[in-house]
Amino acid sequence: MAQQPPQIAIIGAGIFVKSQYLPRLAEISDLVILKAIWSRSEKSSTEAADIARKTFPNVECKWGDDGLDEIIRDSSIVGVVVALAGQIQVDMSLKLLKAGKHVLQEKPAASSITEVETALSSYNSLHSNSCTQKLWAVAENYRFEPAFVESRKLVSEIGDTMSVQVIIEGSMNSSNPYFSSSWRRNFTGGFILDMGVHYIAGLRMLVGCEVASVSAMTSHGDINLPPPDTISSLFQLENGCSGVFVMLVSSKSPKIVWRVVGLNGTVQVERGNKDGQHGYLVTFIGGKGETKSTFYPFSGVTEELKAFLSDISMATLEKGGKIEGEGRYSYVEGARDVAVLDAMLESGMKQGAFVKVKKI
Ligand SMILES: *[C@@H]1O[C@H](CO)[C@@H](O)[C@H](O)[C@H]1NC(C)=O
Numbered sequence: 001m002a003q004q005p006p007q008i009a010i011i012g013a014g015i016f017v018k019s020q021y022l023p024r025l026a027e028i029s030d031l032v033i034l035k036a037i038w039s040r041s042e043k044s045s046t047e048a049a050d051i052a053r054k055t056f057p058n059v060e061c062k063w064g065d066d067g068l069d070e071i072i073r074d075s076s077i078v079g080v081v082v083a084l085a086g087q088i089q090v091d092m093s094l095k096l097l098k099a100g101k102h103v104l105q106e107k108p109a110a111s112s113i114t115e116v117e118t119a120l121s122s123y124n125s126l127h128s129n130s131c132t133q134k135l136w137a138v139a140e141n142y143r144f145e146p147a148f149v150e151s152r153k154l155v156s157e158i159g160d161t162m163s164v165q166v167i168i169e170g171s172m173n174s175s176n177p178y179f180s181s182s183w184r185r186n187f188t189g190g191f192i193l194d195m196g197v198h199y200i201a202g203l204r205m206l207v208g209c210e211v212a213s214v215s216a217m218t219s220h221g222d223i224n225l226p227p228p229d230t231i232s233s234l235f236q237l238e239n240g241c242s243g244v245f246v247m248l249v250s251s252k253s254p255k256i257v258w259r260v261v262g263l264n265g266t267v268q269v270e271r272g273n274k275d276g277q278h279g280y281l282v283t284f285i286g287g288k289g290e291t292k293s294t295f296y297p298f299s300g301v302t303e304e305l306k307a308f309l310s311d312i313s314m315a316t317l318e319k320g321g322k323i324e325g326e327g328r329y330s331y332v333e334g335a336r337d338v339a340v341l342d343a344m345l346e347s348g349m350k351q352g353a354f355v356k357v358k359k360i
Pocket residue numbers: 157158159160263264287
């Protein structure tokens with residue numbers, strides 16, 4: 001008899017849960033049983049459960065401290081997706097890990113480098129007390145986008161990298177559902193940290209090398225957004241290659257592009273649309289000037305969920321033993337993205353002072 005799909009719960013019932021997790025889980029409903037949805041309030045957990053019930057008719061609606069305890073005590077729930085306000089996610093993830101659940105936590109991994117360090121030592125101390133460490137994954141999805149997986153291979157064909165440019169002109173205006181999100185407005189680094197971890201993830205994946213040091217200027221241009229809302233940073237990679245990272249949270253000219261220039265060619269990844277689908281156009285320019293472009297629609301959220309479900313099914317089957325898990329969403333990877341932005345924000349506060357990125 002085939003193994004039953006893993007049973008999971010979703011902790012949180014905000015915009016991203018309703019607009020992404022529920023529809024994406026519905027598409028892969030043969031791989032998962034959504035057992036419960038939890039929110040602090042009865043109202044929002046009921047709303048989300050009503051949407052989920054179309055695909056998962058038996059989903060239970062849980063709220064408040066009692067609802068959370070019920071999820072913790074339910075040993076049939078082996079994994080949880082945590083998608084809460086950035087300020088409280090880490091504590092919730094650690095609580096659930098301690099209770100023996102595998103956790104896929106929404107990015108950012110933590111709200112600062114200080115919180116990253118405490119989080120990692122708490123997680124590692126859980127491990128030393130038990131031989132069955134649970135998986136703590138951070139959902140950033142970029143490392144699972146086929147565009148980045150393919151571009152990484154192309155970058156290995158262009159020889160030594162000489163220069164890298166990351167240009168982000170975001171479109172976080174009042175039409176965006178996240179614009180009024182109160183926790184994002186009460187976050188050190190504002191939207192720069194919350195959105196920026198994606199772009200840093202893309203950068204680190206493309207170059208296959210860590211960012212060693214930065215020097216950045218930050219400013220506050222749009223008073224409708226929390227500060228800072230712009231950042232212009234120089235950075236140097238561990239391999240000596242340098243580059244620029246420019247990010248505006250909101251502009252009238254949305255553009256999102258990574259460009260890696262090597263001795264023997266260039267690879268560019270640019271956000272775009274094709275045939276009504278959102279995704280990335282990947283362009284390879286070879287040593288003789290030959291150009292090849294391929295469009296990859298978004299599928300990172302789905303790929304990442306599939307990886308998580310596969311990892312936790314495997315772990316449940318094997319019972320005990322340390323779970324390796326997919327490296328691309330390890331907590332450490334998410335933490336490294338936070339470390340780069342934290343260094344840039346720190347440099348910005350010190351008028352562009354040279355700051356070394358904390359090694360994690
Ligand atoms: C780069 O190009 C040079 C000649 O143009 C060639 O000799 C060398 O093998 C190439 N290196 C890579 C990594 O493709």
